[in-house]
Amino acid sequence: MRYQDKEIKILLVESQQQDADFLKHILASENHPPFQVEHIDRLSLIPGKLCRGGFDIVLLSLSVLEEGEHGTESFSSVYSRVGEIPIIVLSGVDDEQAALEAVECGAQDYLVKNEINGKILSKVIRHSMARKKVEESLSRSEEYLQSITAGAPIIIFATDKNGMFTLSEGKGLHALGLQAGEVVGKSVFDIYKDFPQILTDIRRALAGEVFTDAVEVANVYFDTWYSPIYGQDGEVMGVIGVATDITERKHLEIERQKLSLAIEQSPTMFMITDTDGRIEYVNKKFMEVTGYTLEEVKGKNPRIFKSGETPPEVYKELWDTLKSGKEWKGEFHNKKKNGELFWEMNSISSIKDERGSITHFLAVKEDVTKRKWAEETIVHLAYHDALTDLPNRFLMQDRFNQALSQARRRKKLVGLMLLGIDRFKGVNEMAGHSVGDQVLQAVAKRLSGCVREVDTVARLGGDEFMILLPEMNFVEEAAKIAQQILDVIKPSFNYNGHELNLTCSVGVSVYPHDGEDVESLLKDAETALGRAKQQGRNNYQLYTPTMHVETFGRMVLENSMRKALSREEFLIHYQPVVDLRTKRMIGMEALLRWQHPDIGLVSPVEFIPIAEENGLIVPIGEWVIRTACAQNKAWQKAGMPRMRVAVNLSARQFQHANLLEMVEWVLKEVDLDPQCLEFEITESIAMENVDFTLTILKRFKEMGVGISIDDFGTGYSSLNYLKQFPIDILKIDRSFIRELTVDANNQAIVSAVIALAHSLNFKVTAEGVETPEQLDFLKRQKCDNMQGYFFSKPVPTEQFEALVMQNKHL
Incomplete structure (x- = not known):
């Protein structure tokens, strides 16, 4: 059955029986489509009739409103009872204004009773029903559009050719403090008058351009697509667009940019490689320290920085640590582009994607060359005398222990000498500490030149020196070297025109005759040195047990x-x-x-x-x-x-x-x-x-x-x-x-x-x-x-x- 042939069921609400009969009569004369009319004369009967359903349209006489059970009722109250069924209002000549108000409140149309005939009424009924269906369809479309845009951070909008909004939907409106449909009927040139970029974009689209632009509105960022809307005549009727809220992404980009700038401008070196070790990125500090540019190292393996000074086991430990998923920290002794060696402290870790797979390696590096130099200086200082650069007591003790260990295995003798410059205090008092220091440096040089290559000369402090004599076969060897020392000290020392004649006293102890450990031998050598000084100085004394007697003083x-x-x-x-x-x-x-x-x-x-x-x-x-x-x-x-x-x-x-x-x-x-x-x-x-x-x-x-x-x-x-x-x-x-x-x-x-x-x-x-x-x-x-x-x-x-x-x- 075609829509035009379907019987239309009408609920006629009319308090005047004569008018009701007239309306039923003229509708009965219209057979295409056929009409079935049920008449009620009071508003109170509407709910009961509608509950039984089946009505396609309501004809409502305004006279019924004046005769309501509670006095005059408004059309809106009646409209709320009818629900979704279209309403046509029937009015007298004097009620036309009230009819217009009813249309504004939701009625589909209105007719003046004196001007009604069958054809007009039939036509209005059909058009009202069709219009209602269109409205319902549009409403469903809007609801569908709202459901699509409700969960997404987008705005779908359209304007006419004058820039008036005809559509504005989407969750993205909330970021701007707007509600769906709030801007419909308003001009884009008024709403966004303070945002010239948006106005320019609308004009571009009205001029026929299809494009995408990034737009910022009140600290909210949108990626917006614009397109013109064309009419059947090919003319631009308006603009349609989709604005996607990219604020979160934009903030992430800004943060990434900050991080990138921080890394690039950092005083620390950064290097990123792929999983095969090929360099993909180095920062400015890295280039400053190594002398290489990014273009020179990109795609290369960090092996180009190897100097050969870093032990192989360090690299093995590095890869074993990274393969276990842990961070590796350690030092490399690497080489710059100009061949200069430098020390760097490294913290190397893996970069993983969202699935946990390793995609890159990140190396954070610090040039610690100055610190290493300082450490080496301190270490050298810890083992050497600052004035003469001779080994000090602690380095001597280490070498002494080694010499004793070898002597025990090889059945050898080890000699220990303690030497003091006689009356050296007078040198400082007479010539000053500066000359005294120069004398000590000269003494150190003379001592080092008169002993064997296997021997060690050390300064203990002040004018005291210690000499280690390993690998001796006879005690007489120590006595011979002691005499050589006395002889080498005797020649004059000349400083700034001053001629200084010095002598020294030497005490000697020998392993294993005088002791089997460092402490015993040192104590015995001190005792022997004391005896040498008591014997008038400028001599050497080999230790004897009788020397242990304390002096009376x-x-x-x-x-x-x-x-x-x-x-x-x-x-x-x-x-x-x-x-x-x-x-x-x-x-x-x-x-x-x-x-x-x-x-x-x-x-x-x-x-x-x-x-x-x-x-x-x-x-x-x-x-x-x-x-x-x-x-x-x-x-x-x-x-x-x-x-x-x-x-x-x-x-x-x-x-x-x-x-x-x-x-x-x-x-x-x-x-x-x-x-x-x-x-x-x-x-x-x-x-x-x-x-x-x-x-x-x-x-x-x-x-x-x-x-x-x-x-x-x-x-x-x-x-x-x-x-x-x-x-x-x-x-x-x-x-x-x-x-x-x-x-x-x-x-x-x-x-x-x-x-x-x-x-x-x-x-x-x-x-x-x-x-x-x-x-x-x-x-x-x-x-x-x-x-x-x-x-x-x-x-x-x-x-x-x-x-x-x-x-x-x-």
């Missing part, structure tokens, strides 16, 4: 020392420590002195070694700690600035079982903040038992007590252990400061020590600063603190108080 000094503590003969002098940045005193070092009732002030060099040997250093050291802490507390109570007092710990003190408990008790007894106390230990003490040292230092740090390494550079410190120790300060030994302004080697060493200390987050204090030139150099190298005669010598308590009260500063 030493015994007297030791006996006096045992009574000195109870007699209160010890006292403390304080030397200020000055901050080079603020130029103010920040602390002081407590230095022990002995005021002997008979011989006067005894040098610590004379009595402290004896106290260390016989154990008196433990009670004396406790007295120093207690006295220094109590004095510091008294100064604070008196209103003096809060400062840290530094106390030296000897090896025997440091190893004493009750050291920690004693320090805790003293701090509690005098009520001193632990942060106002600092302990100084030498490198040799720190390295004697690393595990023990680490335990003690950590306990001190837990208390809050400061730690410094004293005389840094005169002993041996393993850098691997040094960085583990909870150290606050490295104190550069005065031997490096003395000739700082005239000795380039000393300058290099001091600079290296400061740089290394700062890289480990340690502060640096320079000891023995005596001249403005030394001070200026230290300031330029960013040394933290100084201590020395340039500011103040060690002074008694009262004089130190005066320095503080006078606010003395650099």
